[in-house]
Ligand code: SF4
């Protein structure tokens with residue numbers, strides 16, 4: 001086996017034992033003389049080969065086919081384009097999306113009924129209220145739940161709800177509403193305060209951190225809240241950040257890197273970030289040994305796929321596959337970050353979704369087509385599926401290329417998740433057996 005060309009990744013756990021992760025089969029093996037002999041072509045070992053490269057005669061997994069009737073799991077609804085903050089890295093502000101437009105009830109109804117009649121779904125559809133700042137159009141969100149329940153009864157379908165908000169407008173009425181309707185909450189916060197307030201300001205220039213944490217403290221008594229952290233400073237101490245968010249009342253932390261040409265990152269800074277990620281991985285392990293789960297969604301999602309096994313990913317996310325975004329005027333886009341860009345509009349309820357455009361996009365964006373140069377021999381490909389289309393677009397000017405930075409970020413998360421997984425003993429992995437999807 002040519003080790004340089006292979007999708008085998010060698011790594012160590014926290015006791016310095018050597019492991020291999022096979023990018024062909026998704027299996028993790030501990031390094032031993034038998035595997036060494038096999039890999040060094042001294043002694044062919046069928047069993048080792050099956051684990052590392054798949055059974056002899058297995059054909060490589062073929063990419064998914066796209067059914068005529070597209071699947072549907074989630075609709076991201078832009079209930080308003082308005083926002084009461086002016087974040088330094090906002091992609092919506094950059095593309096001129098912040099205006100006074102709101103989604104109206106007729107458009108919402110028409111669009112949801114269009115989706116239900118023309119898409120394939122299981123018995124639940126997730127509705128994500130998004131914006132702008134969605135709570136600036138709380139009256140529509142409130143009314144829409146009654147309307148959606150009626151539509152659900154007519155079509156024998158149930159809806160789950162989530163809300164992505166900046167957290168500044170929560171009040172007693174909204175909090176009661178969230179609890180009553182079991183709405184999943186994600187709040188954008190870039191804490192600690194000094195970092196958050198540098199980037200997430202009100203229109204008059206005041207930082208928004210204080211008002212958010214007061215609101216989170218109230219809401220946290222009743223439901224789980226995910227902190228959606230945009231990392232702008234790669235020197236961030238992830239342990240401190242997690243602890244601070246936990247103390248404020250957040251139950252889960254999810255990170256993403258800032259995607260904006262103004263925020264360039266040097267390779268030194270990224271190395272520093274990797275070091276911090278390593279410390280955070282050790283913190284994760286230490287906590288687990290004391291029976292405490294560190295709810296860092298980015299690690300947990302990978303740990304779950306390592307533990308339960310998963311089909312290889314061909315796309316970076318579900319957008320366009322079974323997730324769509326609806327603009328305030330009812331236009332359907334494949335991803336919420338491409339609103340306002342006519343090339344990325346795929347249709348609307350009146351004219352329907354342009355299936356050819358959608359299928360063409362998906363076929364040409366499978367990682368096996370799209371990442372020929374970068375991804376072909378990457379050990380992480382089956383977990384990754386390529387980089388975020390938006391990160392690609394911003395960094396390279398096209399969704400078709402890979403974003404070098406998002407690629408590095410993803411790989412760093414996979415490496416640390418493998419390190420954690422191989423460092424845990426079997427009893428410590430039990431929590432992964434029944435873990436819900438983290439997203
Ligand atoms: S984007 Fe990067 S991590 Fe993902 S498959 Fe391609 S090379 Fe690997």
Ligand code: SF4
Nearest residue numbers: 317319335388389390
């Ligand atoms: S393309 Fe990027 S921003 Fe859009 S849904 Fe996928 S991961 Fe998120």
